[in-house]
């Protein structure tokens with residue numbers, strides 16, 4: 700109810716199996732000055748595809764679906780561990796967050812708030828709300844700066860090399876269906892930059908590097 704766009708809690712059913720989901724119809728997207736209208740759902744699905752390409756599983760399953768208010772993104776609902784202190788989690792060195800920091804640099808996440816971290820009861824952490832990712836302009840805005848400027852783990856370098864290769868194949872083709880050519884090109888360029896520097900990005904002085912409000 701406190702969401703800025705139409706964000707609905709729904710159920711999906713197939714063959715007698717029901718799951719809770721978040722559904723964000725394209726029609727419910729609030730216009731933004733810095734992103735083209737009607738593209739946020741496609742960015743959410745794109746973020747899921749990149750998460751799958753990393754193998755890190757940092758985003759709950761997300762697809763485009765025709766729902767009661769037209770096409771939109773549909774994402775599996777995660778029953779989070781409510782006892783987790785998100786402020787403490789966001790500052791921690793949890794390995795899932797370290798991976799998420801690399802993922803956010805790839806997708807150019809402009810909105811990694813504390814409330815967008817979902818702590819699973821089993822200790823894993825996933826992230827949500829990727830509607831303002833993939834701008835062709837650098838906009839990385841996140842709470843996860845604890846690794847800024849540090850060398851990337853070897854595993855991250857391997858994963859980034861794999862993602863770079865996948866961007867030339869079916870992953871790139873799938874993103875072209877959802878994003879502009881310039882945005883897909885910029886995604887490849889961001890991966891190239893990370894593979895060249897082999898370091899976590901640093902906050903830029905050119906734009907606010909921390910989301911507001913942060914939670």
Ligand SMILES: Nc1ncnc2c1ncn2[C@@H]1O[C@H](COP(=O)(O)OP(=O)(O)OP(=O)(O)O)[C@@H](O)[C@H]1O
Pocket residue numbers: 701702703704705706721759774775776777778779814815817827828829830
């Ligand atoms: N898949 C999910 N599983 C569990 N909780 C979720 C999921 N997606 C979103 N939420 C919860 O719902 C809140 C609102 O969702 P989200 O941030 O994606 O929507 P929004 O329209 O961008 O809202 P806001 O403007 O508040 O950021 C999230 O902060 C999170 O607490």
Ligand SMILES: [Mg+2]
Pocket residue numbers: 815828
């Ligand atoms: Mg949000």
